[in-house]
Amino acid sequence: MTTPARLAIVIAIAASFAAAQSLDFATYRAKVEPIFLKKREGHARCVVCHAGAGNAFRLQPLDPGATNWTEEESRKNFEAVSRLVNSANLLSSPILKHPLAGTAGGDDFHSGGRQFQSKNDPDWKTIADWARGSQSK
C-alpha cells in the first residue's frame, strides 16, 4: 500500500471516530433508550436478552425493582450503543441493521427476531435519526 493510501485510511478512521463522538447523549437517553425497554408485540424486550449480554449490544442490567437505568448506567449503555453506529454508512450500523427485517434491508438473522418490520417503524426511525446526528456535525 502506498503512503498516501495509508494516510487516507488513517484520516478516514480519525474522521469516523470524531463523528461518533458527536452522538448526543441527552437525545439518546430521552428517545432511544426507552425503545430498549419497550415491549413489542410478539417479541421479548431488548433489555431481556441484552442486559449483561456477551455480544456487542451490551446493556447494563437494571437494578432490582428499577424500571429505568440510572444516569451512570445510561452512559455505559450509550457508549456501547454508540460503537454500533457506523457514521460513514448509517445503514450498515449494527444497531439499525441487525434488528431490522431482512426483507427491509436488515440482516437475515437475529436471535432476538425481526423487531422492526420496516424502516417506517417509528422506533427504528427514532434510532436512525439519533444515529444520523453523527453525520451532520
Ligand code: HEC
Ligand atoms: C430473545 C432475545 C433477544 C431480544 C429480545 C433481542 N435480541 Fe438482539 N441479539 C440477541 C442475541 C442472542 C444476539 C447475538 C446473536 C445474534 O446475532 O443473533 C443479538 C444480537 C444483536 C445485535 C448485534 C450485536 C453484535 O454483537 O454485533 C444487535 C445490534 C441487536 N441484537 C439489537 C437488538 C435490539 C435493538 C433489540 C430490541 C429492539 C434486540 N436486539 C432484542 C438476542 C436478542
